[in-house]
Amino acid sequence: MRFLRYGVFFTCLALSLFVAACGQASQTPNGNSAVTINVHDNYFDPKNVSVAPGKPVEVTFINKGSNVHIIEILGLTAETTLQPGGKVTFTLTPQERSYKMYDELYVSQGMVGAFSGAKNAGQTQATATPVPSVQNAVAAYRDYVEGQTSDLVTSAQSFVDAINAGDLQKSRDLYGKTRIFYERIEPIAESLGDLDPRLDAREGDGPANQWTGFHRIEKALWVENTTTGLDKYTTQLISDVKTLQQQVKTIKLSPTDIIDGSVELLNEASHSKITGEEDRYSHTDLYDLAANVEGSQAAFIVFKDFLTQKNPAQYQDIQTKFQQVESALRPFRSGDGFVDYSKLTDNDKHTIANAINTVAEALSKVAVNLPQS
Ligand SMILES: [Cu+2]
Structure with missing residues (x-):
């Protein structure tokens, strides 16, 4: 049982580190960092995003699925409807904390994730290479x-x-x-x-x-x-x-x-x-x-x-x-x-x-x- 818990923990950690590295990889012309979150039927990819706290970051959601999605990062964005193929960009400045990211329509089916302001985000190296x-x-x-x-x-x-x-x-x-x-x-x-x-x-x-x-x-x-x-x-x-x-x-x-x-x-x-x-x-x-x-x-x-x-x-x-x-x-x-x-x-x-x-x-x-x- 204990091994199993560590296994799950490690997977989440590895995934969030990987995403943190990804988020940092891209920069906008005005020097902000940028993150893209793909919205699928019915999950977010990536599901956990870590960015540097206190700095503006451009977050783009793209609906890659065939369902309509209503997405929100609680405390950071308004509820936003995305038609299939639709896309929206927010400039957000997260505090050093985690925000719930979810889909209004599919939250009960587990379509939730975390958007976090985390110190050292982007400076950490991925310790594994998960395929998101x-x-x-x-x-x-x-x-x-x-x-x-x-x-x-x-x-x-x-x-x-x-x-x-x-x-x-x-x-x-x-x-x-x-x-x-x-x-x-x-x-x-x-x-x-x-x-x-x-x-x-x-x-x-x-x-x-x-x-x-x-x-x-x-x-x-x-x-x-x-x-x-x-x-x-x-x-x-x-x-x-x-x-x-x-x-x-x-x-x-x-x-x-x-x-x-x-x-x-x-x-x-x-x-x-x-x-x-x-x-x-x-x-x-x-x-x-x-x-x-x-x-x-x-x-x-x-x-x-x-x-x-x-x-x-x-x-x-x-x-x-x-x-x-x-x-x-x-x-x-x-x-x-x-x-x-x-x-x-x-x-x-x-x-x-x-x-x-x-x-x-x-x-x-x-x-x-x-x-x-
Ligand atoms: Cu049977």
């Missing part, structure tokens, strides 16, 4: 995972409430929909330690008397046809999703772990989950498959800036392949969910597996371009 857009990608992915686990806690509570109320129909209805938020973060399941088996083990994965989690409850709801006697499992489920929500805030995530984890998950989806093994009692497998694909796509999209610099055609190609999976799943959508998986023919399953396989194959070629940590 990749660092931001990892931060953006963590924000995504935090959002999903927060939704998981809420939806798991509704699911358990329905079970506790003895409402079998509602419990069954909420089962697949609740799991979506977990299945979306499965690219990093391996980093979750024993929480993954506690939450998501299938029958027979381990000793019967240690089997807990979603699938144990699934068996009760569909095979035993009951909502009673599940206290032990529902209590643990709620406690485990809450632990998970805390854990993802600090687990170590690297660019290659995120992409490799997505490739492995898509391979598992197209090779073994496609048989219907995961939700063998409820046949809600399409919820899981769709969520695995959505979560992998989210993991891929955060690297957009980095990957489009390297190879824009490859980025587009993978996006198209993700859309083809979505098209392959579309005929089986029903209401706000999916049809029973047992209704699919072998041919249907083959089409879906092929589409997932194709994107996994293309995605597996991306990791070589990414830094290891």
Whole structure:
């Protein structure tokens, strides 16, 4: 645990030193220093900026995304709307302190940073060479995972409430929909330690008397046809999703772990989950498959800036392949969910597996371009 904290601290420090050096690198004709902050969907690059306090600095925000952004450095600038492609420059004189930089529209999704007046800013040498857009990608992915686990806690509570109320129909209805938020973060399941088996083990994965989690409850709801006697499992489920929500805030995530984890998950989806093994009692497998694909796509999209610099055609190609999976799943959508998986023919399953396989194959070629940590 301690090593992990130091790791996170070091990353922030290295990043802010790097930016400080950057900010100093550029000077305007009147001798002010100048900093450019790129505004992406939905994060700042750089996210942490350090400049010399008490001196004017020209700060330019450029909206590089396709969303409208409303940016502000609290205490230094007014709220400012930036259309896609738009740009604004402020001349600011920060005190020796840190100011919150944020996006009014996306602050709740973690679109925040720090603009700091710091002594010695610009004189410090970068001690590492982080790639800011990749660092931001990892931060953006963590924000995504935090959002999903927060939704998981809420939806798991509704699911358990329905079970506790003895409402079998509602419990069954909420089962697949609740799991979506977990299945979306499965690219990093391996980093979750024993929480993954506690939450998501299938029958027979381990000793019967240690089997807990979603699938144990699934068996009760569909095979035993009951909502009673599940206290032990529902209590643990709620406690485990809450632990998970805390854990993802600090687990170590690297660019290659995120992409490799997505490739492995898509391979598992197209090779073994496609048989219907995961939700063998409820046949809600399409919820899981769709969520695995959505979560992998989210993991891929955060690297957009980095990957489009390297190879824009490859980025587009993978996006198209993700859309083809979505098209392959579309005929089986029903209401706000999916049809029973047992209704699919072998041919249907083959089409879906092929589409997932194709994107996994293309995605597996991306990791070589990414830094290891
Ligand atoms: Cu799973």
